[in-house]
Amino acid sequence: MKRLAAVLTALTLGTAVLATPVAVSAWGNSGHRMIGMAAVRALPADLPGFLRSPSAAADVGELSREPDRWKGAGQPHDRERDTAHFVDMDDSGHVLAATGPSIDALPPLKSDYDAALIAAGESVNDAGYLPYAIMDGYQQLVRDFAHWRVLNAMGARETDPGRRAWYQVDRARREALILRDMGVLSHYVGDGSQPLHTSIHYNGWGRFPNPEGFTDSRQTHSSFEGAFVFRAVRFDAVEAAMPAPQLDGFDLRTRVSAYLRATLAEVVPFYRLEKAGGFAEADPRGTVYATARLAAGAAELRDLTVLAWRASGEVSVGWPAVKVSEVEAGTVDPWLSMIGED
Secondary structure, three states, rough: OHHHHHHHHHHHHOOEEEEEEEOOOOHHHHHHHHHHHHHHHHHOOOOOOHHHHHHHHHHHHOOHHHHOEEEEEEEOOOHHHHHHHHOOOOOOOOEEEOOOOOOOHHOOOOOHHHHHHHOOOHHHHHOOOOOHHHHHHHHHHHHHHHHHHHHHHHHHHHHOHHHHHHHHHHHHHHHHHHHHHHHHHHHHHHHHOHHHHHEOEEEEEEOOOOOOOOOOOOHHHHHHHHHHHHOOOOHHHHHHHHOOOOOOOHHHHHHHHHHHHHHHHHHHHHHHHHOOOOOOOOOOOHHHHHHHHHHHHHHHHHHHHHHHHHHHHHOOEEEOEEHHHHHOOOOOHHHHHHHOOO
């Protein structure tokens, strides 16, 4: 892990990551780190400076591991959270089976999704609810950014010393929350870029028609995101492979569904590559594949962060609610809405 530590140190010091191989552990740890770090380093200049700092990249990278580190807390905690990491779709994009909800027409609420699965005779716990975890994380980030905008504007403009000090301290708290919440979103977005987190064929092809003779090994999932990624993927290659931003025509449910469907489309190519030996020792075909999957996750996190920032300027926060745009324009005093009237 010394080389990965060197990458984190370089980020903290603001130096460039050099084009040398970076050893990583499993997708569950260093793969998630790379997604969070790469996304933050790719944020545009119009986002807040604290979020574009080297230390923020390192923090989001570490916090991207958080939902895995929650595991083992006991019940009901684990049952409610463990199924957020995946959504098991059949080859056509329906959850679990053709009678399950389609990824292209997800119900508005997770409770409606659960009800649809039960009505189809399927198990909610077997299905997973990754799309809702991603949507929830995005919406939380919008709220975080909206509060930060108000606190930032008033910390600079407020003339009362006591109020100004409170705004500035609360902004610092909000910045810590933003990094944490972005890390959590990073984790689920990263899970969504791993094809085996989107498929009923999540650990070998399984008991389904298998005309191409794909592997049934139950080690398929872990060996790919673990040992292979450990020895094959480089952080600088992930950054270089990130696709260009896609920010136009945004609709959250449509965007998340399209993202997960695109990952689902990689399941058969994954198994074909596995059958051809592409994940053998140092095979460049597998390296390219794994790098592209991590890069897709990093790019999606980058884009969702930018979109959340843009949306945050158009909402209201506090109680009584105040419009963020009016606070930033200086036409509204948000003090009571922020501090609370009671």
